[in-house]
Amino acid sequence: MLKISRTLYDQIVEHSREDHPDEACGVVAGPVGEGRPERFIPMLNAARSPTFYEFDSTDLLKLYREMDDRDEEPVIIYHSHTATEAYPSRTDISYANEPGAHYVLVSTADTDDAGPFQFRSFRIVDGTVTEEEVEVTA
Structure with a gap:
């Protein structure tokens, strides 16, 4: 379960x-080994595409060095789908x-300033996708 x-x-x-209409992407970092998302880090979609996202390699390297210096790891890796459901593509x-x-x-895909939108979380390990519950806390 993702607690956020x-x-x-x-x-x-x-x-x-x-x-929107381009895909957004980013990371939420947290303390190593704790699985607790704490620090929101929006990233630039280097592809600037409505159907694909790509982290800029220089920005990503900088982010991982920064997380190492802060004893953090990526707890959440997020991106948006602008024309399809919130489910991982191939x-x-x-x-x-x-x-x-x-x-x-x-x-x-079906949103405007007021909504609606889908927010879903998955674990992806060795190509296997498992959806998990999302609990939003205060």
Whole structure:
């Protein structure tokens, strides 16, 4: 189960809405080994595409160095789908290389400023996708 604060949840949704019609992407880091999402890190979609996202390699290297310096790891890796449901695509599955992370997808396919949207979380390990419950905390 993914336990996420209302603040982080809202930040992910807001970033997804702001970048629409392009896919948004980012990371939520937390203390190593604790599985607790704490620090919201929106990233630039280097692909600038409504159907694909890609972290800029320089930004990603900088992020991982920063997380190492802070004794953090990626707890959530998120991105949005702008025209399809919030479910990992084959490309998403092939790029999932953090077995301990929660992969959050937000669909903005049928959204406007007021909603609705889908917010779903998955574990992706060795190509196997498992959806998990999301609990939003205060």
